[in-house]
Amino acid sequence: MSNHTWAQIALLQRFVEAPLVTNQVELSLAHHHLINDGIMGNQTGTEYAGAAGTLDWCRLHGVMIQAWAPLAKGRLIDPPADASEPVRRAAAAVASLAVARGIAREAVALAWLLHHPAGILPIIGTLNPGRLAACCEADAIELTREEWFALFEAARGRPVP
Numbered sequence: 001m002s003n004h005t006w007a008q009i010a011l012l013q014r015f016v017e018a019p020l021v022t023n024q025v026e027l028s029l030a031h032h033h034l035i036n037d038g039i040m041g042n043q044t045g046t047e048y049a050g051a052a053g054t055l056d057w058c059r060l061h062g063v064m065i066q067a068w069a070p071l072a073k074g075r076l077i078d079p080p081a082d083a084s085e086p087v088r089r090a091a092a093a094v095a096s097l098a099v100a101r102g103i104a105r106e107a108v109a110l111a112w113l114l115h116h117p118a119g120i121l122p123i124i125g126t127l128n129p130g131r132l133a134a135c136c137e138a139d140a141i142e143l144t145r146e147e148w149f150a151l152f153e154a155a156r157g158r159p160v161p
């Protein structure tokens with residue numbers, strides 16, 4: 001499945017015999033609604049992203065989350081001149097941590113997804129060998145909680161509640 005809410009998966013599962021085992025969704029530091037929704041429950045003024053509960057429900061029911069555009073099509077690595085302010089902030093935080101840890105920026109952005117306890121599987125799209133190698137560096141690093149939340153807060157543009 002792709003881009004399904006938890007309710008759509010549950011509804012579909014009522015009518016098909018094959019177990020529904022994956023949900024491929026856009027997810028990255030530049031598009032973090034599924035993760036952000038988990039910390040914004042019962043908050044005033046929350047932007048509606050239509051993702052509420054989907055990450056938790058998928059974890060509870062053994063549906064793997066596959067993250068498409070995990071590098072925001074390269075915008076998290078080299079933000080273009082017209083990149084939005086949130087993407088610029090996230091890319092700057094990624095670049096800063098990459099320098100501090102001595103690893104590729106691609107690896108930092110992917111490690112942010114891999115560190116999440118949901119077992120998120122990033123689906124990278126590059127066909128460039130050098131970029132592929134940079135992405136693979138993500139397997140060799142473990143972000144600290146402080147590093148993970150610093151990236152998240154930079155991408156959100158405000159602290160977590």
Ligand SMILES: NC(=O)c1ccc[n+]([C@@H]2O[C@H](COP(=O)([O-])OP(=O)(O)OC[C@H]3O[C@@H](n4cnc5c(N)ncnc54)[C@H](OP(=O)(O)O)[C@@H]3O)[C@@H](O)[C@H]2O)c1
Nearest residue numbers: 002068069070071072073074077123124125126127128131
């Ligand atoms: N289910 C869905 O609705 C949906 C939607 C979109 C995509 N997808 C799937 O998800 C896969 C990944 O999505 P994506 O391609 O958007 O993922 P991505 O890994 O975020 O972006 C990869 C794209 O960004 C470019 N890029 C530019 N600078 C880059 C850098 N420094 N590092 C890595 N890539 C850079 C790549 O070009 P180069 O090849 O030149 O590096 C490539 O075109 C796709 O192949 C597709 O199968 C699914």
